[in-house]
Every structure is written in structure tokens, then in C-alpha cells.
Amino acid sequence: MYDAGKGVIRKAKADDYREAVYMLTSIIPLGKTTTYGSIARILGISPRLVGRLLAENDNPIKVPCHRVIKSNGDIGEYTPGGKDVKKKLLALEGVIFSDHYKVSRESIIDIKEIVDP
DNA sequence: ATTTGCTCAGCTC
DNA sequence: GAGCTGAGCAAAT
Numbered sequence: 811m812y813d814a815g816k817g818v819i820r821k822a823k824a825d826d827y828r829e830a831v832y833m834l835t836s837i838i839p840l841g842k843t844t845t846y847g848s849i850a851r852i853l854g855i856s857p858r859l860v861g862r863l864l865a866e867n868d869n870p871i872k873v874p875c876h877r878v879i880k881s882n883g884d885i886g887e888y889t890p891g892g893k894d895v896k897k898k899l900l901a902l903e904g905v906i907f908s909d910h911y912k913v914s915r916e917s918i919i920d921i922k923e924i925v926d927p
Numbered sequence: 928a929t930t931t932g933c934t935c936a937g938c939t940c
Numbered sequence: 941g942a943g944c945t946g947a948g949c950a951a952a953t
Binding site for chain 3: 932933936
């Protein structure tokens with residue numbers, strides 16, 4: 811982001827991406843999941859960044875980080891409570907699981923399908 | 928199915 | 941200032 815008027819350049823750091831990541835995460839429909847890679851690709855950042863930002867999210871209510879999983883369908887990590895809680899939450903929302911820690915591919919959608927259907 | 932290499936902001940030394 | 945770490949990804953084996 812740039813603020814040319816003041817000649818101040820705000821570096822595109824985690825703070826700037828944070829908003830975008832949160833927004834994208836919060837628009838994931840109930841019962842569906844997305845991958846870190848999808849988000850990262852839209853924002854033009856690396857997948858690990860997405861995870862790092864979500865890990866530091868200060869608003870778990872508004873940002874359902876549990877709806878973001880790995881691209882291979884496996885659940886990533888989950889700071890508040892661990893994977894078990896994450897899986898439980900997802901299952902409760904209607905996400906289909908093929909294995910104990912793997913989400914069925916049908917419950918995974920690309921974030922792009924949401925922002926640009 | 929498993930191993931390997933890549934990525935890049937943040938934290939630590 | 942240099943190096944390690946990590947809520948991952950993708951390609952090669």
C-alpha cells in the first residue's frame with residue numbers, strides 16, 4: 811500500500827495482508843473449506859504467510875480459521891485447542907471427512923469460486 | 928505413497 | 941547482519 815501524498819510508503823507487510831486474509835477467510839460459506847494455497851495465490855503471497863497470519867488472528871469469531879485447511883485435504887494445525895477441536899467444528903458445520911484428519915475433497919472449494927464465481 | 932526442494936515474513940542469535 | 945522457523949505447496953521419485 812502506498813501513501814504517495816505524504817511520501818510515506820507503508821510496506822506491504824503482514825499487517826496489510828492480515829486484513830485481506832481475514833476478509834477472505836470470513837467469506838467462506840458454511841460447510842465448505844478452503845486451502846491456504848488458494849488464499850495465498852489470490853493475495854500473491856506465500857502459503858506459509860497465510861498460516862502465520864491466521865495463527866495470529868485476534869478475532870476468531872469473525873475469522874473462522876478452522877475453515878482453512880491444507881491443499882491435500884489434510885487439516886493443518888490449529889492453535890486454539892488443536893486439530894481435534896478443529897475437526898469437530900468442521901464436522902459440525904457439515905464438512906465431510908474422508909479420514910479422521912482428512913477432509914473429503916467435495917467439501918473443499920477454491921477461494922476464487924467465492925470471490926469470482 | 929513418500930521424499931525433496933522451495934518460499935518468505937517474522938523471530939532469534 | 942546472518943540464520944532458523946513455520947497453521948504449506950508442488951514436483952519429482
